[in-house]
Structures are given as structure tokens and as C-alpha cells.
Amino acid sequence: MDIFVQQIINGLVLGSVYALVALGYTMVYGILELINFAHGEVTMIGAMVSLTVISALVGVGVDLPGVVIVLLGLLAAIPVCMGVGFTIERLAYRPLRNAPRLAPLITAIGVSIVLQNIAMLIWGRQYISFPPILPQGRHQILGATITDVQIAILVASVVLMLGLTLMVKKSRLGRAMRATAQSPQIAGLMGVNANTVISLTFILGSALAAVAGVMVSAYYGLAHYYMGFLLGLKAFSAAVLGGIGNLAGAVLGGLLLGVIESLGAGYIGGLTGGVLGSNYQDVFAFFILILVLMFRPSGLLGERVGERA
């Protein structure tokens, strides 16, 4: 088996999940210049809600294909996450819209901790496992293996990213989002209600996070109240790597981070003569992030800060 190709495939799958979450960070940052640190927790809630529904359906023994059951779980998770995202903005960030920059940042960290604790109260501290109901097909490609779940994650991510790009580039709402990102006051003169656009941005990002949450729990086969922390941190890093505020940057950053992490995990043991194991993959990814930011502080596709009007 070709380890290199295998790690690239694994990395792209993981990276496309990071990218979906990173899009949420970058959309909110683009409009509010706010880092919504609670976004990782929204992803976790998506995973938890969908798993709860999926487990319940499997538990009562409904006679439906596994894919349909997972889709039903997703269908429950999406509106819940949308509601959570909307509420976070409304209650935690909007009252601080004109406060010094540090205030919403601290609040974001607070919201993140609150959501983790609420999740712990609802779902407990134990890992919740994903019922083995999805197709387990494995396919050979270029000497490596790709599973049905991996294919589904890749295809769904690509479709969602294309859909989002199209929406932002072509639709009336997307145009209003970009105009508001540049100047809420001038967009207001055109008739755009900035608060509505901001709410919709949170709702949209949260829907993507819900999908990502389901993907990541299906991929690893489990979910946990604390899973949003590292996932959120990595997705945020991906957004920064690509250039925060830039949609294409979030996708590029997510995929790169996924691939780097995967290759790191695959080769780090050999490279260090077994001193560092594959559990150091996270360190490896953040190390690359720091390196990139040293040479390009605005990220790969980001513009220099001064260019923002």
C-alpha cells in the first residue's frame, strides 16, 4: 500500500471537514472582525444532536437504510445548530458590538466554555459511539484505500463549498454580505439591515458546522462534549493559514492543514527515529501554521491588513 497517497487521501478528507468549520470562522470574521471561538462548540453540538437522533432511531429499530438514518440525524442537527449560532450572536456578541475589541473575544471564550458545560450536562462525559450503520465499502485507488464514508465526506464538502461560493458571489444576500463586510454604514444606506445580514451569517456558518460535526463523528466513529475544542482550534488555524476573512483561503487552509497533519502522522515516527509518535500530529500541524505566519502574517490568500477599507 502506498502510504504517501493514503495519507494524502486521509488528509483531504479530514481537511475538507476543517474547511467547512473554517468557513464559519472566516465568514464571521469577514463581517465583524470577530473570532467566534464558540464555533467549534457549535460543531460539537451538531455531532451530539445528530448522534442522539441516530442512536434513538437505531435503538427503536427503525427499518431504514443507514444512510437515511444519518441524514435524519443531520436534518435534526442543522436547525439546532442554526438556532445556537443565532442565539450566540444575539445574546453574547451583539450587545458588545461597539465595545473594545477584547470584550467580545473574552466573551467568545466564555460562550465556548458555557456550551461545553451544557453539553456535558446533557450528554455526560463519556464518549458516544457512532452506530455502525453506514456502508463499509472500501475502494482501491492509486495503491491506496478510500472508504465509502470518506467519499461521502469529500463529495458533500465540495458540493457545500461550491454552493456557498456561488451564494456569496452571485446572490442578492451574498452581495449584501460582502457590502456589509466592507462598510455596514454604507450598506445601510442601500437598505441593508446589517443585523439581519450578521444573523444570517452566523446561521449559515452554523449549518455548515452541523454538517461538519456529523462528518467528523461518522469518520472517527464517536463524539464527545469536548471534541469541539481541538476541532475548532484547528479549523480556526486553517482559516488563519489561508487568510482569515477570505472564503477560498479557508478552504485552502483547511485542506492544507488536513494533508500536513496526515503526512505528519504518517511520517513523523520514521523521521524522528521513533522518538515522536503519530500522536504528535497536532503539534506538527501547528508548527507549520506558525512557520507560515512568520513569513506571511496575513495568511496564504489574505491581503495585508491595511488593504481593508
Added chain:
Amino acid sequence: MSLLAIQHLSVSYGNIQAVSRADFTVDEGERVCLIGANGAGKTTLLKAIAGMLPVAHGAIHFAGQSITRLASHQIVHLGLALVPEGRGIFSRLSVQENLAMGAYIRRDKAAVQQETNEIYQRFPRLGERRNQPAGQLSGGEQQMLAIGRALLSRPRLLLLDEPSMGLAPLMVKTIFETIADVAERGVSVLLVEQNARLALATCERGLVMERGEIALQGAAATLAQDATIQRAYFGV
């Protein structure tokens, strides 16, 4: 009845009162200019009318309705548009997208398309560069874009904040011709302008602002003859 009626209007930035007890009206189809030194409060006054700044005291009525407490995104629906100081174009959106933003509140796509084409005919440079980021336009082209964008909301009253600022004389002429045409079609105009002579020649009535107050108002022709105004604003 007046289209726009300002009563005892005061606007503040914290403790600084930038507009004090302003009283004036703009009638349907009328062209009114607002002149005054730098820092007199002209921009503040226009922003307050357009709903971009909160009103401290007083009232603003537009088309028979109080807009004192309305936000800008609500006011534009009533037919009031502002071409802001410094043009305020969306530099990263294309020229076409900037115009589309001007028509944001409208649903009659065919008419919007028609009017957009008219703007491209009037300003061919905009048509040629419709797919380029608006930030790449020259200052004069950006001003045309800002005016075209404001017109696409189909305003009854157009507020313009120093549209000639920093422009070459030929461009200033084009801008003022456009303003005259717009007024010709029945749109009322409230024009803030540094070039007092040109402003008074373009408008029927004039307001003079000093330190936040409307110090003087009257027929433009009369104001243009006033020796104090000539000394203070014509640079003679």
C-alpha cells in the same frame, strides 16, 4: 407641504454638539445647497437626516412622516438617498455590483436593468469597467458611480455631500450637469458643497451653516449677492 422638514435638530458626538437647533425645509422638486466652512457640521447634518447618526433633539419629517428615529436602511425605502462624503463606494465589489447594491430595495428587475443601462450610457467609463473592482476607478468615476448607485434606489430626495471634492474641473462640470439633469426629472436635491459660488449658481435656495447652526438662509441669487458671503465663501 415640504418634502423634508427639519425642526430644531441637534446632533452630538458624545459631549460635542456638531449640529444645533437647525430649522429648514426642502420642497418637492427644489434644489437647496448647504454651504459652510470645514467642520461647520454639514456632513453631520446629512448623516443624521439619512439615519446614520442618532438625533439628540428635534425632529425630521420626510414625505409627511417622522423619520427622526428610523435607521438608514428603513429611510431609503421612503425615497431618500445619500451620496456620502468621500463617495463610499464598495471598492472590492465590481462596478456592476455597486449599482446592484443601489437597487437593493427594488424587486422590479427589468426596470433596474434598464436604468443601469441608462447610467452606463450617461457614464460610458462605468460601462466599460462594469466587471472591474470599483476601487480601480478614478475619483471622478467613483463619484459618478456613487451618484448612479444612489439614483437606482429611485429617490424623491437626493442628498449629496461634497460631490466635487478632489475632482478635476472637467469632472466637476460633469457631476454638476448630472445633478441638474436629476433635478430636471423632479428629484429634489440637498447639496453640500465647498465651492459656494458653483453651489449657489446650481440651486434655487441656499443655507449657510456656521459652527453647527444654520446662520442664514434664503434665495440662492440673494445669497450670492451678499457681501459677507462673498467675502467668507467666494474667496474674494
